Amino acid sequence: MENHSPNTPGMIQKLITSTKRYASIYSALWQNSVMRDMQFKVNFLLWIVVEFLWFSLQLIFVAVIYSHTDHIATWSKWEVVLLTGASQFIQQLFHAIFLNNIVALSEHVRTGRLDFMLLLPINSRFLISLRTVDLGSFVGALAGLFVMGYACIQLDLKPGPLQIIGFLGLSLSGIMIHYSLMFLLACISFLSVKAQGIVWGYYNLFNIARLPDSAFQGPFRMLFTFAIPMLLVSNVPVKLLANKLESPTEIGSLLFMAFACLVVSELGWNWTMKRYTSASS
Amino acid sequence: MSKYLQVFNVGIQNTLAYRLNFFFRAAFNLIPLAATIFLWRTIYAGKAEGSSIAGYELAQMISYYLTVSIVDTLTAVNEDDWQIVAEIRDGQISQFLLKPMNYLSYRLVLFGAGRFVYLLTAVIPLGGFIFLYRDSFQLPTEAITYLWFAVSLVLTALLQFFVSYTMALLAFWILEIDTLIFMLFAIEYVAGGHLFPLDLLPTGLTALLIYTPFPYLLYFPASIFLGRTTATLLTTGLLIQAFWVLIAFLIAQWVWKQGIKKYEAVGG
Numbered sequence: 112m113e114n115h116s117p118n119t120p121g122m123i124q125k126l127i128t129s130t131k132r133y134a135s136i137y138s139a140l141w142q143n144s145v146m147r148d149m150q151f152k153v154n155f156l157l158w159i160v161v162e163f164l165w166f167s168l169q170l171i172f173v174a175v176i177y178s179h180t181d182h183i184a185t186w187s188k189w190e191v192v193l194l195t196g197a198s199q200f201i202q203q204l205f206h207a208i209f210l211n212n213i214v215a216l217s218e219h220v221r222t223g224r225l226d227f228m229l230l231l232p233i234n235s236r237f238l239i240s241l242r243t244v245d246l247g248s249f250v251g252a253l254a255g256l257f258v259m260g261y262a263c264i265q266l267d268l269k270p271g272p273l274q275i276i277g278f279l280g281l282s283l284s285g286i287m288i289h290y291s292l293m294f295l296l297a298c299i300s301f302l303s304v305k306a307q308g309i310v311w312g313y314y315n316l317f318n319i320a321r322l323p324d325s326a327f328q329g330p331f332r333m334l335f336t337f338a339i340p341m342l343l344v345s346n347v348p349v350k351l352l353a354n355k356l357e358s359p360t361e362i363g364s365l366l367f368m369a370f371a372c373l374v375v376s377e378l379g380w381n382w383t384m385k386r387y388t389s390a391s392s
Numbered sequence: 393m394s395k396y397l398q399v400f401n402v403g404i405q406n407t408l409a410y411r412l413n414f415f416f417r418a419a420f421n422l423i424p425l426a427a428t429i430f431l432w433r434t435i436y437a438g439k440a441e442g443s444s445i446a447g448y449e450l451a452q453m454i455s456y457y458l459t460v461s462i463v464d465t466l467t468a469v470n471e472d473d474w475q476i477v478a479e480i481r482d483g484q485i486s487q488f489l490l491k492p493m494n495y496l497s498y499r500l501v502l503f504g505a506g507r508f509v510y511l512l513t514a515v516i517p518l519g520g521f522i523f524l525y526r527d528s529f530q531l532p533t534e535a536i537t538y539l540w541f542a543v544s545l546v547l548t549a550l551l552q553f554f555v556s557y558t559m560a561l562l563a564f565w566i567l568e569i570d571t572l573i574f575m576l577f578a579i580e581y582v583a584g585g586h587l588f589p590l591d592l593l594p595t596g597l598t599a600l601l602i603y604t605p606f607p608y609l610l611y612f613p614a615s616i617f618l619g620r621t622t623a624t625l626l627t628t629g630l631l632i633q634a635f636w637v638l639i640a641f642l643i644a645q646w647v648w649k650q651g652i653k654k655y656e657a658v659g660g
Contacts, residue, residue: 157571164578172587179445179592180435312420319427326434331426 136233137241144244155247162203162251169195169321170258184325190353191323193262197352198321198345199255201282205289207248212240213293217300226389236380240294263352270352278348281362284369285320285344291372292316292339298376298383320344340368395493396501403505407471411513418465418514422521425461429454429525446591452618454528456589458521459614464586465514467549467610469556472503476560477569480655489652496557496644503553532619540626544613547633551608554640561644564651585611591620605640608633 148155173195177188186194216239219225229235263270270278293313319341327335327342335342347365350356407414436443436450443449448456476499479485488495522529532538559576563569581587583606590598590611601607612629615621621629 154568154571157568157575161571161574161578164575168578168582168587171582175588175592176435178594180438182438183431184434184438312416315420315423318424322427322431326431327427328430331430 133234133237140242141244145246147243148246159247159250162248163254166199166251166254166258169199183323185355186323186325187266189262189265190349190355193259193266193353194323194345194349195321196255196258196262197278197282197349198317200252200259201255201285201345201348202289202317202320203248203251203255204282205286207245207252208286209240209290209293210248211245212242213290213297215242216297220301223389225387235384236377240290259352266353268353274352277362278352281348281351281365282345284365285348287369288340288344288365288372289317291369291376295372295376295379298379301383301387316341320346336364337368340365340372343368396497399493399498399501400505403502404509407506407509410471411509414510414513415517417470418510419517421461422517425457425521428457432457446589447620448589448591451528451530453589454525455530455618456614458525458529459617460585460610461518462522463545463548463610463613463617465511465518466507466545467552469503469552470510471506472499472553473556473560473573475502476557477563480561480563480651485655496648499557500553503549507549530618532617534619537616537619540630541613541617544616544630544633547630547637548608548610548613550637551605551633551640554637554644555605555609558640558644558647561647561651564654580606580609583607584609585614589615602629603632605636608636 170192173188173191176183177191181188183191216225219228219239225239228238231238296313316339319335322342324332324336324342324346332342343361343365347356347361350361356362432453433450436445436453439445445453485495488498532541555576556573559573560569562572566572583590583601583604585607590601590607593601612621612633616626616629
């Protein structure tokens with residue numbers, strides 16, 4: 112937008128109309144998802160219970176570990192609870208907005224539905240990534256926030272408005288990392304429909320995102336910071352909130368890695384689209 | 393007998409098609425395993441040299457997680473329950489009512505075939521991982537331990553199978569069966585000893601858990617292997633485990649009978 116060529120007003124105009132168009136499409140997709148979820152109310156409620164159980168299980172893990180030790184590297188019990196809550200918050204938001212859509216991608220390839228989606232006069236990646244919303248996961252995200260609030264009280268933390276805004280911004284970057292990496296894995300499933308296991312394998316990576324970063328050293332830490340940045344996704348936002356940041360470069364690494372992952376996943380998507388020749392028909 | 397050999401063969405052929413999937417699954421499972429081991433190392437590093445937690449020194453803690461991974465590879469159900477649910481929903485189960493074959497035995501043989509193929513694909517990633525940790529991995533000192541471990545392992549596999557089989561059969565009545573399976577799995581994840589050795593729980597709770605089926609789904613064979621369950625504890629443990637296997641089998645048979653009565657072969 113720095114470029115003040117004669118075309119600029121026209122371009123801005125175009126950008127506004129296209130944003131409006133996509134916003135209205137996305138709100139239609141939301142309405143669709145709400146209607147679908149409300150058709151299967153019992154199922155909707157049961158999934159919330161499932162997620163709730165898994166979250167409690169992580170908290171039990173923390174409680175049991177800290178009944179035998181009072182710190183893990185530099186992390187105290189309630190700091191790790193804060194981390195577990197934040198990780199839940201970030202992961203459930205990712206779940207709500209993206210997860211099911213990405214998992215469905217290989218199924219769209221197999222059934223040939225993808226071909227139809229590619230023909231629609233809309234950005235294909237937008238449609239594939241955002242087609243459905245999983246409302247129940249927002250409840251899970253709220254549970255994460257609730258636990259975070261409780262941990263903050265225990266730690267006697269009173270984050271200022273800037274810290275909270277910073278936390279939300281960094282969480283958003285974390286969500287983008289989860290999204291980009293999983294989308295990239297789903298692109299691999301184009302190569303072989305039977306490779307769905309790869310996408311589910313991503314679940315294992317979530318496990319790392321909720322562990323305190325300083326528990327890890329050496330190649331493992333490097334790998335999960337600068338190649339698959341799981342140790343940044345929720346650690347950095349929490350460290351901002353808990354005044355634990357060692358240096359501002361940690362924030363820089365998270366933002367940079369989020370951007371890098373997004374770029375790489377876009378390259379991967381374009382590459383697969385060039386080679387895609389339809390699985391069915 | 394020979395018809396079940398055929399089923400075993402077919403099961404192997406079918407699951408071999410998913411070997412790549414299995415391989416990735418086994419390889420990806422190593423990531424949280426490695427992370428957990430690192431986490432415990434850091435915890436022990438923060439304590440005095442040679443400290444133990446609930447009777448586990450660092451090497452024993454690492455051995456616990458490695459052993460649990462082996463038991464899990466050999467006994468866990470991973471696709472069978474979903475396949476049974478699908479067969480009930482699609483009405484494919486009708487054909488078994490006509491065949492001279494018991495559905496439970498048929499499924500059990502397929503489960504065995506699936507485990508066999510999974511073991512073949514997982515042996516390289518998991519074996520390699522254990523080799524990396526060979527200095528910490530503690531093997532049983534007495535040969536007899538291997539025998540009791542093997543007995544308990546078979547009972548664990550049977551218990552795993554009967555529980556999953558029964559849960560899947562609930563699809564005769566319940567539409568939202570997926571959620572129930574995930575709920576049970578979550579409870580099993582903690583109470584079965586997946587997340588941490590059950591000895592880490594408050595003593596009263598561990599003593600209580602030992603009478604529930606959960607430890608026998610994973611923790612118990614691992615504790616035999618690590619030499620933590622011996623003498624009378626071993627005998628009573630095996631008896632309790634056998635008891636739960638029997639109960640689970642009877643429930644499975646009963647649920648199947650009720651399910652068939654209810655079944656209407658929609659779409660069959």
